[in-house]
Each structure stands twice: as C-alpha cells, then as structure tokens.
Amino acid sequence: IEAYAERTPHVFADARQWQGLGPLAAxxxxASDVRLTTADWxxxxxxxxxxxxxxxxxxFLMDAQDYPATAAFYAETDAQAHYSIMFVRPQLLQSTVDYLYTGMRTxxxxxxxQHARPVHFLxxxxxANYNSPQDMEPTS
Known part of the structure; x- marks a missing residue:
C-alpha cells in the first residue's frame, strides 16, 4: 500500500467489513472517497x-460518448470479457455496498x-495478468 500511495492519494485498504471479499470490496x-465520487469517470x-x-x-471515452445513458463499461476481446477492467461513473460505487450485503461478490x-456495456479491444x-515475476518471463 505504501508503494502505491507514493503514486496517488487514492490508495486505501479494504474497509474492515469487506476484507477478504475480493475486488468489489475495494x-x-x-465509494466513501469523496474525491473519487466527484469525478466524471x-x-x-x-x-x-x-x-x-x-x-x-x-x-472507453469514445464508447461513453456514443452511449451517454450508460454508466458502466468493461473491456472485452474476441477471447473473453475482462470485467476487472472497467470505466464507470463513480456514483455507481455506492451500489456495491448493497450488492455485497446480498452475499453476491462477482x-x-x-x-x-448496472447494465454495463462491453467495449471491444483487439x-x-x-x-494478460501477471501474478509473479516468473509469469512475465518469455516462454520458449
């Protein structure tokens, strides 16, 4: 957390009630960070x-302009959807609280x-995600 905090003030640990519940916990x-909730996207x-x-x-911005009524977008390729890469209106973050309280976590x-739209990338x-330095090494 400290290393990331050197780059941006928007670094924080998951709130106590959400610890261990995955990305939606973050x-x-x-959702309670006022600086984030005042941003457009x-x-x-x-x-x-x-x-x-x-x-x-x-x-993402071009799709947001093409679909102004849409408040959430996520990346997808021909191979799969990448839900963890998203572009959202910050006000939507409040809805994650109720979603987690229902027991759902994905x-x-x-x-x-949120009726999110996929945005296609080639x-x-x-x-690709890398979970260790070895994952980044080229394969032969």
Missing amino acids: LSTA LLIVPCDTPNLPDDLVIT LRGWLEQ DEAAF
Missing part, C-alpha cells in the same frame, strides 16, 4: 495487468446489474 471502500484496472492497451482510456454480476495479450 470498490465498496472507494473512474478507470478501474487491476495492478497485475501491466500491459494494457495505449488507447484504453480514449476507447464483478460480472455487479456490472450486469489484443487479448494486452489484458
């Missing part, structure tokens, strides 16, 4: 996906509840 904790990406496309934000389910490799 979104529920972030929030880009959410996992820290283990370092090779995201250079056009990630602009592509990003996919929450995004479906390069599946750009969404």
Whole structure:
C-alpha cells in the first residue's frame, strides 16, 4: 500500500467489513472517497495487468460518448470479457455496498446489474495478468 500511495492519494485498504471479499470490496471502500465520487469517470484496472492497451482510456471515452445513458463499461476481446477492467461513473460505487450485503461478490454480476456495456479491444495479450515475476518471463 505504501508503494502505491507514493503514486496517488487514492490508495486505501479494504474497509474492515469487506476484507477478504475480493475486488468489489475495494470498490465498496472507494465509494466513501469523496474525491473519487466527484469525478466524471473512474478507470478501474487491476495492478497485475501491466500491459494494457495505449488507447484504453480514449476507447472507453469514445464508447461513453456514443452511449451517454450508460454508466458502466468493461473491456472485452474476441477471447473473453475482462470485467476487472472497467470505466464507470463513480456514483455507481455506492451500489456495491448493497450488492455485497446480498452475499453476491462477482464483478460480472455487479456490472450486469448496472447494465454495463462491453467495449471491444483487439489484443487479448494486452489484458494478460501477471501474478509473479516468473509469469512475465518469455516462454520458449
């Protein structure tokens, strides 16, 4: 947490009641951050996906302009949906609290509840996640 905090003030541990409940716990904790809730959009990406496309934000913004009534988007490729890479109106974060209290914990389910739209990207490799330094080593 300290290393990330050197880069941005928007770093915090999951709230006590959400610890161990996965990525939605972080979104529920972030829902109380006033600085985030006053932004127009929030880009959410996992820290283990370092090779995201250079056009990630602009592509999300273009879809947001094309679908102004939509408040949540997520990345997808021909191979699969990438629910942990999303572009949302920060005000939606409040809904994660009720969602978690129901016992549901998946990003996919929450995004479906928000009527999120997929945004298509071509390069599946750009969404690869790496959980150890060995994962980043080229394979022969």
